[in-house]
Amino acid sequence: MSLPAEATVFAPSTSDRDHLSVLHPTTDLPALRRDGPLVIERGQGIRVWDEDGREYIEGLAGLWCTALGYGVEELAEAAAEQIRKLSFSHLFAGRSHEPAVALAEKLREIGPVPNAKAFFGTSGSDANDTQVKLIWYYNNALGRPEKKKIISRRRGYHGVSLAAGSMTGLPPFHKSFDLPLPQFRHVTCPHHYREGEPGETEAEFTARLAAELDELIRAEGPETVAAFIAEPVLGAGGVVVPPEGYYPAIQKVLDEHDVLLIDDEVICGFGRLGTPFGAEAMGMRPDTASVAKALSSAYVPISAVLVPDGMVDVFVEAGERWGVFGHGFTYTGHPVCAAVALKALELMEERDLFAHADRVGRYFQAGLRRFADHPLVGEVRGRGLLGACELVADRGTREAFPVQRGVGTYCMNRCLDHGVILRALGDTVAFCPPLIVTESDIDEILERFGRGLDETLAWVEAGGGAS
Amino acid sequence: MTELTTLSRSVAGKTALITGCASGMGRATAKLFAAEGANVAATDINADGVRATVAEIRAAGREATAWTLDVGDGDAIRRVVDEVADRYGGLDILVNNAGISRGGPIDGDEYEVRWQETVNVLLTAHQRTIRAALPYLRKSDSPRIVNIASTEGLGATAMNSAYSAAKTGVIGLTRGLAVELGKEGITVNCICPGPIRTAMTERIPEEHKQIYARRRTALRRYGDPEEVAHGTLHLCLPASSFITGVALPVDGGLTVRRA
Missing domain, CATH: 3.40.640.10 (Type I PLP-dependent aspartate aminotransferase-like (Major domain))
Structure with missing residues (x-):
């Protein structure tokens, strides 16, 4: 339930209440118990806002699904x-x-x-x-x-x-x-x-x-x-x-x-x-x-x-x-x-959305491929408005990072800090923005991702996540 | 064992003016002080509520008188304080407890109105009651002022900035007056209640109170009004003569808990 504003002092936040009553689907449960959930409160267009009012671009269209965006x-x-x-x-x-x-x-x-x-x-x-x-x-x-x-x-x-x-x-x-x-x-x-x-x-x-x-x-x-x-x-x-x-x-x-x-x-x-x-x-x-x-x-x-x-x-x-x-x-x-x-x-x-998706999809794929030379990126792949960057320990040998370092998850979280929601599939960072994205939205998504990726590289080079 | 001094550990015979006595912490404080033998001047904007508190005290054979008082009204404050001093022949203890809660976002339409109401009742009223009571407190042999602030004056919850600002102001007022009035032997302290079962929190469902307390407080529970009243009583004892300028959390460990 939502409390009136007058009653919010000394009331638990949604994230406080979450862990007592919700069993989350497809979730790292120990990490959730440790870190708590990210509570999304509202959405408009390609963006969503969390319970603290922070804005994010939904770079994964929710779970690959919000094609028309939010608030239609x-x-x-x-x-x-x-x-x-x-x-x-x-x-x-x-x-x-x-x-x-x-x-x-x-x-x-x-x-x-x-x-x-x-x-x-x-x-x-x-x-x-x-x-x-x-x-x-x-x-x-x-x-x-x-x-x-x-x-x-x-x-x-x-x-x-x-x-x-x-x-x-x-x-x-x-x-x-x-x-x-x-x-x-x-x-x-x-x-x-x-x-x-x-x-x-x-x-x-x-x-x-x-x-x-x-x-x-x-x-x-x-x-x-x-x-x-x-x-x-x-x-x-x-x-x-x-x-x-x-x-x-x-x-x-x-x-x-x-x-x-x-x-x-x-x-x-x-x-x-x-x-x-x-x-x-x-x-x-x-x-x-x-x-x-x-x-x-x-x-x-x-x-x-x-x-x-x-x-x-x-x-x-x-x-x-x-x-x-x-x-x-x-x-x-x-x-x-x-x-x-x-x-x-x-x-x-x-709205001729499929043709729009084809057009901006090509722009997106070209933009994503600019990361192909990044020291962390082994492969950039995708089609249309679906894409991914696979992060590797060695670009020459394609050697993957040890799973326990959680490099993909680290990168996903840095991107989150910069206001873009992406999804780590192992060490592959996936993109699937709502089909209504514009070219300038794509620029913004990739710019935010780029910052997260650079921070991930610095973290990897400093030995982050290595036991 | 070293000889203890003869400082009194009792408020018996003292006159205490306590605002906001119709419910919650004010009501508990009035009852506790009366039970300890003080003459209690109980005020509240809610006439029926404060009369009920006083009736309960008198039924237990203790001394209390009810005044209807809107602490947002400066003239009324002066009149009531004078009447209290007249009724009991002086005033030793002032407890500024009356409060309201008006939350809302900073860019909300009603923010300006809520700010005015909040600051008026939570902060301006405190200095007004203190100024009205000061002539009488100066004549007391154990003058005490306790302001009820909040843990919201030590930290903050989103959407309650006016409340938090006013409560932080209460702490500042307390400190300023502790220093200013210290040379006269008047102690000025404040209590910072945390999550307490009062009218302000009664709309939070019990289940949510428990979640909040378990996640945020050291003692893993909400507090009761009487537990705040005991903190106030302690600061008002003649024996608490060297405590001034403190902001005492009565919060079950809310402000110290990190994880």
Whole structure:
């Protein structure tokens, strides 16, 4: 609760109260207990303010999601209007409502999967869990109950729920959580800088990864492998842009073994890479896709799985034998979320936001690459308005810093001191500003980052973090 | 064992004027002084509240009289102080306790008004009561002035700058007068209460009081008004004759705790 100003003396701050009642998601819990939280109080445009009134540029768009920025009145109005008109109705058992239908139509029109129907959820995680369940259901309906295994990539990020967390390829999401589940396999991350052999060209690297996938499918038995899931550009795993030709090579293997390609557009969707969807930017031809985050610019929680008509026809046929299609959430197609998402997509169209993101994305990528010669920077990478700098101990050998030095986290915190919120993914510092950023905003983000990076270099040279 | 002096450890028979007695720390102070045998002149802007405090004291067989007093009114202060001295034949102890809390941001629309109210009640009133009481205190054989400041005069909480400024001013007033009046044997001290269960903090939910106290104070709890009253009583004892000019935190260790 918020106290009247008169009562704030001798009352605990929000950060004081936080540790007693909140269990934080995806957090270094001992560090949180030691340092306390950063309490964000309000936002406007690309900026947010903390409880002490300090301003920050949101350089990571919240969690890669606030595409239209903060304080968009039209979205607040859309929510208010829908809440007043019909605050809740559902899509179970034949019920429907206008906002869900209108949003599904819009996604059918612009989405990366041709002729697709939308199954709505509330997060990228549940969308990707739905993907797995739908594909299992699909293969059961087609009479091939063995075809269930899902392949993803190490360092891929697809969420944290049981199936999505199994597909995620990052150790903190597996170890001690008894994941991945048995039906999940992982292959090499398409990151040439880290995974390429000495002297190996990108083309050779791509061929090797395609061969690895082919060998894995053959070893498992193609009749047991259902799908391959991929983010067009890997996000939380370090902003990894696969080499040119990677997806066509992978796609060839998948086609050969009748393995579906699930396109995880949760971060890349809606203009992030400078194209409407990441699949177009990266040359993917997905069978199904998951969208979330920017779908509503994170004003409300909503996700969607885009499923081709042909697959839905199979579900309908199966229903004749099996009865009810038993998958759905209370908030599937929530009318308020759908109304807000629809308005967000309309605003993106009105403002020609994808073209804007393409234009400023090129400016951003050029600006970010100016750090390529910085003594701490091993690789600068990215596409559109998604980017990263990987910090290394030795630029020549690409040797990483010891994990326990926490160089990436140190840099992230210095950037925070200078008023820009970025995200350390290990020692990779990630950028994902709201799509509404201007060129001068980008200059400001990179200038603040530059100061944080220089301070990090001084700290590293002074032996900071070394035990 | 060395012989102790015969300095009195009691306020029995002394007359104490205490402002803001309808609730909280003022009420507790009035009750404590009366219980210790002092004649208590209790004032408050809340007539019913101060009468209730006095009724409670009298029911216990102790001496107190109620005055309705808005300390923002300088004329009223002079009138009440004279009446108190007249009623009890003098004045030995003055406790400036009455207070208000008016928070708000520095750029808020109501800041100017809140500043005026705050400074008037928390700071200007103190010098006015002191000036009105001074002729009588000078005749006392153990004259004591205690101003209630706050830990907000030692540190500060955001959005309460007027309050913090006024309370810091109370500490300065205390120090200035301790030096100025010291040659006359009048001691002037102040108490800096921390988180205390009073009307000012009653809107903070109990759960939040506990979080605050556990995170910020050494004793891990809010204080009670009576614990502040005991600090005040101590400074008013004839035996506390060599203590002057202090700002005594009664805060459960709020101001000394670092982590």
